[in-house]
Structures are given as structure tokens and as C-alpha cells.
Amino acid sequence: MQQRPRLATAPLLDVSDRHARYFWRLLSKRALLYTEMINMGAIMRGAAESHLRYNAEEHPVALQLGGSDPALLAGSARAGEQWGYDEINLNCGCPSERVQSGAFGACLMREPVLVADCLKAMQDAVHAIPVTVKHRIGLDKDESYAMVRDFVGTLADAGCQVFIVHARNAWLKGLSPKENREIPPLRYEVAYQLKRDFPDLHISVNGGIAHAEQIRAHWEHVDGVMIGREAWHNPWSLTSWDALMEGSEDLRPRVDRDAVELAMVEYMEREAAQHDTWWYAVARCMLGLRHGQRGARRWRQVWSDHRLKSEPAREVYRLAQQALAADQLPVSGT
Template identity: 65%
Template sequence: MKTLEYGVLQTSKTPHITAAGRNPWRLCVAPMMDWTDRHCRYFHRLLTRHTLLYTEMVTTGALLHGDVARHLRFDAAEHPLALQLGGSEPADLALAARMGADWGYDEINLNCGCPSERVQRGAFGACLMREPDLVADCVKAMVDSVSIPVTVKHRIGLDHNENYGFVRDFVGTVAKAGCTVFIVHARNAWLKGLSPKENREIPPLRYDIALRLKHDFPRLTIVANGGLRDSSALQAQLQGLDGAMVGREAYHNPWWLAGWDAEFFGATPSTSSRETIEQAMVGYMEREAHEHGTHWSSIARHMLGLYNGLPGARHWRQQWSDHRLKHLPAREVAALAQRSFRPRDADIPALA
């Protein structure tokens, strides 16, 4: 029996909740291409200790034929952390999953929800929902290769087919292969005629489908995703489901995450302020520059929403995103940003 860092016990490759009652999928930040890289995840982990974080989708080809370290490197502080894979060849996915497990990820997630044309050309993502037997083969290959949970993120239908039986049969088939956790993006994926952005906005949300899945498969862990923008929306999903996953809103309004541990996990409220989070990120920027040669601008872009909704936030954001300041050390830019944000506030912690 193996104890995972994010509070589940693993035996026979089936996750179990520990005696502490922690459900690792209760709250998650969604995998988002070009956004949830390791720098973004480090920032989010400063805000919430218990929320499960996900990588961007990494294709099997990128791992089997590319720079593995570039795709899989992460900071130990990011745990609990799941690796999302894109692919449709069982053998390749098994190898990629084993790489992820060896690198220390806590979960392997298979992408069956992305509708982009590039992903469709690779015959994976949302179009895999048309082939549940293939997805089951992929899941079984991964489950047989690793001792950490293998999960699936999917849509509730394809194009204009709103027949519940389609997604029910997909989940039922894949569950038989050993997947016990399904993250349900509660919209159809329209594979033709809509961009990925439009696919996150135009197909109607139908959370009731996720609830029906939970009713029909009570032993499975069902997590809702899509259009969740405030705490009341999260609470509503948690009334009938096992978890909720937040995407863009977590990125654009990251300070929301700072209250999650207390509100949803019963933890002691955080004493961190936006300013102390910013200081911690400056320290991270300096360490990344020293150890990996990473420029601070690659990191700062992920925290530009930190002061959203506060007077002066635009001025603060402008400093961190001003290309004319890129030659300055991160600590100097932080000082400029704070002075532009609250020029008369004497209580701001010193960044020098």
C-alpha cells in the first residue's frame, strides 16, 4: 500500500480516501494550454495548499521524441499535481504515463475533451469520445503501467448530439478498464465550426448530465468542469458531485484561490497578503533565473491578475508587463510596480 502526497491511499491502483476524509479531487485547477505551466502552478500553490493542480496537456509524441525535462520538470512545492496526456496509442500512453510516474506526478489524466483542429488531426482529444473501446484500451495500458490514479477528462457529447446515452456508455466502457475518476466538462464539443475559445462559451452548459452520471455510477468519482466562476457555483456542484474544476476564472482572478483552503477544505484561513505572495514570486523568479536561466517575464505573466478588482491594479499590471523594463532585475520591477500601485501607502512590505 502506498500513501500519496495528496491524501489518498493506493492499493490495486484504485484510489481510496484516507481516514482524514480528504478527497483529492474536491477542487482542481484545470489544465490550460499555454497557461498552466510550472510557473503558473507554483504561483497557484502559493495561494492554495490543498487544491489539485494540472499540467498543460503534454502529447505522447513530445515525451517520446522530445525534451522530456522541459515538459515534465516541476517544483516539489506544486504537489498535489496531475500530468495530463494527449494521445491515442495505448503503448505510447503507457510509456508516457510511466515517465510521469517516475518524475513524481500524483495522477495521470487522459485528455478526451479538447476540440482543437490540431488535436483532432492527431486523432485524440474530444474526438476520442467516438471510440470508447479505444479509450478503454488506452486507460488499461496506463493503469497496468503505473501505481498512481489514471483519470479521464471529457465532454458530455460531440457536435449537436445531446443524447445522454452517448456519454453514459462512454463512461461505463472506460470505467470497466480501471478508470474511477471522470472530470466532466459539462458542454458538448463542436468539432466543426467553432474555435477552442468558442467551444468554451457557445455550447450550453448542462451540469445535470454530470449529476446523472453520478446517479448512474455512484462508485465513480465525478468532477464537474465548465463555467464555474464563483464560490456559490462551486458549492452548488459539491452538493451532488465529488468535486469541481475551475479553469479561466482561476487564472484571471487568482486571489479567489487564496480562500479555497479555508472555505472548501476546512483549513485555517491563510494569513498571506497579495504583497507577500508577490514577494514570494520574486524570490521564485530569482531562483529560476539562477538555476535555469528563466527570465522573470515568463513567470510574471501568470500573476498579472493578482490585484484584479482593486484600485491601481492596472498600473501595477502595466509595470510587470512593460517590455521596456525587461532589462531590470525582478526585484526592481516589483518595487516599481508597488510604488505605482499605492504610491502613498507606507504599510507596503519592502521588496528591496
């Protein structure tokens, strides 16, 4: 099996767009970055340009697809490979009602034979990149291991070698997507058992993971770790990922916050010139850059101020730096 990064960002719906991925790549050079879930129908209806465009700097980058029609998924996977993605991933874990209404996402765990047919069609459609699956460990309040074991076994028999396991059940009724990330209990031991039962498969675990100590602990049991909300809320944590994957004990950042912010301003300027993209649409992904730093709140307020939308990105950058510096000035004694 091709060596793959042991750390990855999660496919966060309405979050992990190409701007966020470009930002994360400035923080980690080695992590695998996932797109948000893209509906197979959107790609096949002729909207491939808007949905599949990405920055060359993002590699390695994986395209996550949502759907349950083998032919449409095959066409979407083929398009993803043609666009240069490094992996195609099938979503079998999203619990939202919008996704369920389209008969895909987490509800597909009830139909492993259909998922196997989808995977076979996708594998036949691509030539040099892997087709992988992201899934939950169960549905609703059924916590039996047999369901997820048989699901993985059926897909492994169909040729899938890589599984990203969100270590919570998906409750299909009664919980919002946000609640589905918080209320069903985390059961990492299920992912660990999958690795023991299928030692030749690559098993990554996802859900509630944030810190280096947690990452190292999971690596004792599985092959990889996927991190979602922490990458969004505290993106500076990604600066330790490369060292972690190298086995280094020195987790100090290899980049500078100010340099990263300036690189994002330059990116905003390119996006404005090439795609008429407002800096405001880009800035939202980096609002956590100074998480925990003195002056972060005032700095964040500038970058999220809709009244500045008409200003050039570099002027907003100047104002943000000004606000940051003002908050970091020592308070005079009385």
C-alpha cells in the same frame, strides 16, 4: 479509492505551466493542480526534461497527456510516475483542430473502446498513482445522454474510477477553442446524472464555475469541482479554496497579496539563476493577482512592460509597487 482534493485547477493549454502552478500553490495549499495537456509524442521523443519538470512545492500535481496510441501513452504515463506526478490524466475533451489532427482530444469520445485500451495500457505502466479521464458531455450538437453514459461506462469497466466532466459539448467544426468554452450550453445536470448512474465513481464537474456559492452547490451533486479561467483571471479566488474544502464558513484569505508577490519575485530570481528563465515568462501568470484592487491596472502594466525585460525582477517589483502606491494615494480636494 484514495481521497482526492475536491477542488482542482484545470489543464489550460499554454497557461497552466509550472510557473502558474507554483503561483497557484502559494494561494491554495490543498488544491490539485493540473499541467497543461502534454503530447505523448513530445515526451517519448526525448523531451521529457522540458515537458515534465515541475517544482516540488506543486504537490499534489497531475500530469495531463494527449494522445491515442496505447504504447506511447503507456510510456508517457510511466515517465510521469517516475518524475513523481500524483496522477496521470488522459485528455478526451480538447476540441482544437490541432488536437483533432492528431486523432486525440474530444474526438476520442467517438472511440470508447480505443480509449479503454489506452487506459489499460497506462494503468499497467504505473504502479501507485491513479489514471483518470477528462472529457466533454457530447460532440457537436448531439445532446443525447446515451453517448456520454456509454463512454463513461466503457472506461469504468476498463478500471477508470475518476472522471472530470466538462459540462459542455465539444463542437469539432466551426468553433474555435475559445468559442468552445463559451457557446455550447452548460448542462451540469448531465454530470449529476452520471454520478447518480455511477455512484461508485468519482465525478468532478468543470465549466463556467467561479464562486464559492457555485462550488458548494455542485458539491451537493458530484464529488469535485475543477476551475480553469477563473483561476487565471482572478487567482485571488483560490485563497478561499482551502477553507471551502475544510467546510469552514470563514473564507477570508490566509495569505497576503504583498507576501505572495514577493514570493513570486524570489521564485523569479531562482528561475533566472537555475534555468536562465526571464522574469517576464513567469510574471504573466500573476497579472491577475490584484484583480479588483485599486491600482491594479498600473501595477499590471509594469509587470507586463516588455521594455523592462532586461531589468532584474526585484527592480521591476519596486517599480510595480511604486505604481500601485501612486494609484492608491487619496486625491486631494480642490
